Amino acid sequence: MNKTKGTIIGINGNMISVEFEGNIIQNEVGYVITGEDRLKSEVVKIQGNIAYMQVFEITKGLKVNDRVEFSGEMLSAQLGPGILGMVYDGLQNPLNELAEMHGFFLKRGVILDALDFKAEWEFTPVAKKGDTVYAASVLGHVPEGIFEHKIFVPFNLQGDFKVTSIVEKGKYKVTDTIATIENDKGDKHKLSMFFDWPVKIPIEFYREKLVPKEPLLTQTRIIDTFFPVAKGGTYCIPGPFGAGKTVLQQVTSRFAEADIVIIAACGERAGEVVETLREFPEITDPRTGKPLMERTIIICNTSSMPVAAREASVYTAATLGEYYRQMGLNVLLLADSTSRWAQAMRELSGRLEEIPGEEAFPAYLESRIAQFYERAGLVEFEDGTFGSLTIGGTVSPAGGNFEEPVTQSTLKVVGAFHGLSQERSNARRYPAIHPLDSWSKYKSFIDAMPIQYACDILRKGNDVHQMMLVVGEEGTSIEDFVIYLKSEFLDNVYLQQNSFDSVDGATSPERQKHVFNFVHNVLTKQFSLKEKDEARNFFNKLRQLFIDWNYIDMRNGEFKKQEAKITQLIEENSDNAEGV
């Protein structure tokens, strides 16, 4: 095929302008040829016979008149078995394989296949010769880890086809032809187990998109009980630096009850990815007994890696998420941080000399953010099965100010908001999700009434606290003071959670139910407390017992013993007749 060619006429940072002859496509991939290297780039603007392209690599050493070869393809992800457990950069280059070949540094211009073309997979056909198939029909499946990886008719084929041949059950490589199909016009296609799909286009081969209902449990108490996330829903975690966004994402990636977790480390610190990278293969997923890495995909385009690839990385992640959702799985995509992605767009926009919007972000920032989150969803497929893609994104607002464009645009489109506060983080109240500011449109797995009651206590407790700052403790009634102590108690023993502890780090739903019941009981109880010091001492003791309780494994015999101690302390001080 005759591919379009061009030459560089200008270089400005990672943006090049290229004079070309022939036809090109918006978002088409091209390669800049410099010495031995071929640098991947993407068309982002076309004007007459000049294409503006963002280069996914460092542009050092490029010259005017260097040649550019266009590929005729849009920026795509390679979809097929073998993606689980992989660590990719933003363009789906496998980083471990890159390290084996090129050592410590990310060598420029190296492009590797995302899938292992040498591995063999045990293919079981489902479709039969003569079947009518179309894009996203299932041809068969291979086992990938604990999952049944479905092999689809490539998503990019249009119209109906007849299966003219399909291989027997057996071991095949992803590149082997496993089926041939043909349509009425006589177009024939040889199908293998993988295909490419453009990352910026959502995969929408389902019957219907449904409203997310079922909670996606993360085992973080404040999230599951108070500000839940739903399967197929979206949520965001904005917070100033140091408030614990990344730790929260890491804990979620570890404990969330999703089938597959995709971590998109987008423009953040490399060190943070390394923790996941090195630890996940060692950790056993309690639900499957297999290493956690087998259900995880890491897309890692850290802050020092080229900016243009950062922009692409969230799309790559979303595409992989949609692909696995298509198999009827529940996928959770964690993007850290969407602000860096937005900044990558801003850099690009600046180089294109577009008219800037607020804080120099491009005018299309809001629609791009909306498009990204809209790729999440609970969907029903033609065969009546379901799959979901949940997206959780962190936002790093400049100066911790939530009024900035990225946070505001994100809040408009997400279903839950976990706002982290500097104040809570300074007071070491982790996770620093602010219980009064945050919200969720999804339903908790715990009854709404007691939660509402607990929220009221928090609000009242905060009011009393504010008042005490003005009038002092002596000007506060014992009734109000106990409400304040109750809200502090709820905060200390339930909202706060030690993510670095092996037991307290993850609270199972049944434990949450059990403990929350207990806490709710304390919140509604009347106590025979007459003096403030007496009240404070009592709540100090109660808190101490509770915190110790939180650190005891529920299956351990001590758990019941500690519970009995707490019950006893409460009974000793409770007063159903009088007191507060």
Added chain:
Amino acid sequence: MQKVYNKILSVTGNVITVKAEGIANEELAEISTSRGKSLAQAIKLDHDIVSLQVFAGSQGIATNDEVRFLGNPMRVTFSDDMLGRIFNGSGVPRDKGPALAENLIEIAGPSVNPAKRIIPRNMIRTNIPMIDVFNSLVVSQKLPIFSVSGEPYNELLARIALQAEVDLIVLGGIGLKYDQYMYFKNTLEEGGALSRSIFFIHTASDPIVEGLMVPDLCLAVAEKFALNGKNVLVLLTDMTNFADALKEIAITMEQVPSNRGYPGDLYSQLAARYEKAVDFDDAGSVTILAATTMPGDDVTHPVPDNTGYITEGQFYLRNGRIEPFGSLSRLKQQVNDKTRDDHRAIMDGLIQLYAQYNETEEKRAMGFRMSAWDKKLLKYGKLFEANMMDLSVNISLENALDKGWEILAECFTPEETRMKTDLITKFWPREAK
């Protein structure tokens, strides 16, 4: 082949343009003016028009001055001969020693493959309790000191450099005041550390663009030494000056500013430098400590703000001491579980109580009656500030932890401290029980 041009088309700020062909992006050129020679770097190519940023500034450049392209990007020499030497922001010796021109390495090289990084696991002990106990410094960490002009941030950097057990110290001064530069030199000399130090110094009186290269020079050299198995500590002071130099160039180049005039890629620019901090498998490491002065003591200013999102924590230096709130070492969890059982509990417990002390102190200042609990907190706060926060305290981590328990026992009963019961049994000072 070197190409020579002697027609300068435009001079705007510190950026000049010439008409030239076959020039590579980021290629270096040498400009000979009546004032001497200066290096310049290609920053934008448009057809045959090349924009160059001139390190020595554009003052005194004549339109017919000679521009000679060198055919290579910025490089720096690398050898053991560099130890104890002092260079300027273009990599030229500023001490009286011989010029070094062998074994040139490129600066601002590719980033490290995340898959080749390892989880940092070694603590750098500084004997400063506010660091060791509360925010342990870890090998390969990148950490800024947020401060304001007039605070002793350079003194703190020098003290950490002297006390930290590292093989090599690389100091990068950007817009450094001359007396501060001499202070570093003298302090390291007196401490016997000068022979394992390399200085890249751009002083406040040097042309501002020249400061742009300092972090890259320091980090390229540090990275090379790290690959050779050395543990390197890089000190950069002050990164706000670096950001301001970036801003100046960006505005000259008519880039759309994003926030208070800083370019939209400030985050990426800073990250490209800080992310050079690394712990190599089977080789050495690079740890970065950088001073960042906050204009107007405002942490939401774009420079400290972007820095905070990049680095692995930050130390706030205010009123001559490291603030317990806001200061954070993100890597401390990697090391502080291996020191002593009570390290984490003491770390959290003392700070939570100190936060309560601050509230009480506010109430006291407003004239409220102090309850028995308030009085305990007030006593605690004073002891904490004197024995932990004061920068003159110079004790080992273990002694600092013991001191923490002593302070607690002096002020509180065990259950008031929120400590886990088993720790209290083990560490609560006996005589106080």
